[in-house]
Amino acid sequence: MTQRPDAPADAVxxxxxxxxxxxxxxxxxxxxxxxxxxxxxxxxxxPVSRQAIVKHLGILDRAGLVAGHRAGRESRYRVIPERLEDTARWMDRVAADWDSRLAAIKRLAEGS
Amino acid sequence: MTQRPDAPADAVxxxxxxxxxxxxxxxxxxxxxxxxxxxxxxxxxxPVSRQAIVKHLGILDRAGLVAGHRAGRESRYRVIPERLEDTARWMDRVAADWDSRLAAIKRLAEGS
DNA sequence: TCCATCTGCTACCCGATGGTTGCACGTGTC
DNA sequence: GACACGTGCAACCATCGGGTAGCAGATGGA
Known part of the structure; x- marks a missing residue:
């Protein structure tokens, strides 16, 4: 797992x-x-129309989860793991943050 | 990081x-x-009304990210890291899955 | 006991969004 | 060149979801 700098909040x-x-x-x-x-x-x-799929692919593309390229008269899409990994790391960091805050508050409540 | 069984899909x-x-x-x-x-x-x-907060807390509670208990006439909420960690792990697993599938397809494309 | 305060409904509004249909435009194939 | 197939765009619809306001029911404090 390569260590990229933290994902910007709006990408997440x-x-x-x-x-x-x-x-x-x-x-x-x-x-x-x-x-x-x-x-x-x-x-x-x-179970949805092609147009619905196209819209969704647009959203997934803007989120960076998917990339498409034109091949002749059709445009093929593939999945990209990078942003997903970034988000997972962000989530882990937040969870760890919660844990440490809760621990700090607990210590405080027990009178240092 | 304790190893819990995988989170069910709908919890995620x-x-x-x-x-x-x-x-x-x-x-x-x-x-x-x-x-x-x-x-x-x-x-x-x-910058939102109390009612909006209440609704959101309800959703967060159903997702298991938050828990509330009544203390006198007020009900206090606290954050719970567990589900967040589960979801991060799910996400990591999916990303790893994507990676291996892409690698397999690439090997296939290069002729075994 | 009376009052202030905090909670927990319910009803309602409106914008965002997932979904559909129809059509016009490229692009490969015969 | 004619046709078929796939894409892209626009209009449109219905539902969901975030937000508000208003009111009735507890609960602690004076």
């Missing part, structure tokens, strides 16, 4: 709200499965 | 959508700061 925010939607998570799953896929291929597998 | 989903809202993140921040706080105290600090 975008990842979180992108990941909050179940359909989006299913899209990511399907994408990770195939390595690469087009919006129409994903629409064939999931 | 609840944490993610709870964390997706900026106001909710600010509430968690403020809560972690003070160790404990009431809804009215938080409403005094944040």
């Amino acid at each position: 925010a975008e990842v979180l709200s992108a990941l909050a939607d179940p359909t989006r998570r299913r899209i990511l799953d399907a994408l990770a499965d195939r390595g690469e896929a087009t919006a129409t291929a994903l629409a064939a597998e999931l | 989903a609840e944490v993610l959508s709870a964390l997706a809202d900026p106001t909710r993140r600010r509430i968690l921040d403020a809560l972690a700061d003070r160790g404990e706080a009431t809804a009215t105290a938080l409403a005094a600090e944040l």
Whole structure:
């Protein structure tokens, strides 16, 4: 696990709200499965229209979880793990922060 | 970091959508700061009404990120790191999964 | 006991968002 | 060149979710 500088807060925010939607998570799953896929291929597998998939891919792209490139007349998308790892580390850091704060308060309550 | 069994998918989903809202993140921040706080105290600090805070605390509670107990006529809430750690681990696992799938596909593309 | 205060509903408003349909525009194929 | 297929864009709809206001019910303090 390479040690990148901490993710900016709004990048984390975008990842979180992108990941909050179940359909989006299913899209990511399907994408990770195939390595690469087009919006129409994903629409064939999931119970939503192609246009809905396209919208979701746009959001996932802006969050940096996915990247697309044009190949002939179709545009293929693939998954990118980097931002997800960043967000996981952010979350771990926050959890650790909570832990230490709670411990400090507990010490304080017990009279130093 | 203790090794709990993997968090169920819908618990992760609840944490993610709870964390997706900026106001909710600010509430968690403020809560972690003070160790404990009431809804009215938080409403005094944040730019939303007490009722909004109450709703958010309800969502955070259902996600398991927060717990409240009644003390006299006021109900105090505190933050709970456990679910956050679970979700971070889930996220790390998914990212690792993506990585290995991408690697496998790359090997395949390069002809075994 | 009376009052102030804090909580816990309920009803309501409005903007964001997930979803759909329809159509026009490239691009590969015969 | 004609056709098929995939994409991209725009309009539109319905629901969900964040936010507010108002009121009734506890609970501690004077």
